[in-house]
Amino acid sequence: MIKTKSQEEIELMREACRITRDTLKVVENSIKVGISTKELDKIAFDYIKSQGAIPSFKNYCGYPATICASVNDTIVHGIPSEEIILKEGDIISVDVGAKYKGFHGDAARTFPVGKIDSKVKRLIKITEQSFFEGIKGLKSGAYVGDISNRIQTFVEKNGYSIVRELVGHGVGRELHEDPQVPNYGRAGGGPRLNTNSVIAIEPMVNMGDRHVVFLSDGWTCKTRDGQPSAHYENTVLITDDGVDILTL
Ligand code: MF3
Numbered sequence: 395m396i397k398t399k400s401q402e403e404i405e406l407m408r409e410a411c412r413i414t415r416d417t418l419k420v421v422e423n424s425i426k427v428g429i430s431t432k433e434l435d436k437i438a439f440d441y442i443k444s445q446g447a448i449p450s451f452k453n454y455c456g457y458p459a460t461i462c463a464s465v466n467d468t469i470v471h472g473i474p475s476e477e478i479i480l481k482e483g484d485i486i487s488v489d490v491g492a493k494y495k496g497f498h499g500d501a502a503r504t505f506p507v508g509k510i511d512s513k514v515k516r517l518i519k520i521t522e523q524s525f526f527e528g529i530k531g532l533k534s535g536a537y538v539g540d541i542s543n544r545i546q547t548f549v550e551k552n553g554y555s556i557v558r559e560l561v562g563h564g565v566g567r568e569l570h571e572d573p574q575v576p577n578y579g580r581a582g583g584g585p586r587l588n589t590n591s592v593i594a595i596e597p598m599v600n601m602g603d604r605h606v607v608f609l610s611d612g613w614t615c616k617t618r619d620g621q622p623s624a625h626y627e628n629t630v631l632i633t634d635d636g637v638d639i640l641t642l
């Protein structure tokens with residue numbers, strides 16, 4: 395069942411999402427050549443705590459950190475490490491969630507480290523744009539498959555591929571609620587969304603083919619072909635006549 399949120403719950407989700415979004419900004423401002431992903435994780439942890447919230451991911455199914463820090467060919471769920479040091483030309487996808495008074499926010503961005511290749515810059519841009527394509531026309535009564543199909547069509551038209559093993563999701567008291575929101579699929583497919591449903595839409599876009607490998611740490615998801623991948627995610631409230639992007 396797809397939950398709808400009460401007005402009170404939505405206000406709490408707004409604050410959770412505000413903290414989530416500001417955490418991404420704080421991390422972005424700390425990105426520089428020579429910093430480790432472990433240091434970025436600490437910065438995110440401290441900021442979330444300073445806001446009276448708690449990290450949504452830490453201990454979720456045993457996940458050991460506040461952020462997912464996924465560099466270059468790591469698609470998502472990269473575990474922060476003092477051995478992973480950012481260097482000029484890298485890209486890093488940062489995914490973070492904050493839980494405030496019982497409700498989660500969830501968002502991700504891919505950032506450049508110093509000057510990056512123009513081809514990789516385009517990958518980041520198309521990934522971000524695919525999210526905005528996905529929410530075009532989205533409002534109460536729309537099908538989840540409409541979002542999925544728009545994202546897939548846009549990404550593939552631009553010469554990239556969509557990761558299928560991981561999907562977006564409802565979000566609220568739980569980090570992952572119904573429905574699943576795939577980034578590929580058929581328009582008109584899947585369940586319908588109602589006013590006051592809240593979902594996280596999160597395209598993961600590969601420069602090369604769509605296939606992935608999972609590392610033996612149980613989390614890290616990389617591209618099979620070693621080419622870079624980008625991620626963009628927002629928590630979105632469905633309304634009568636559109637959407638409210640809570641993590642923007
Ligand atoms: N945004 C990701 C997701 O919705 C992050 C989850 S990381 C985890 O799946 F550690 F919490 F699993």
Ligand code: CO
Pocket residue numbers: 500501562563594596627
């Ligand atoms: Co998510």
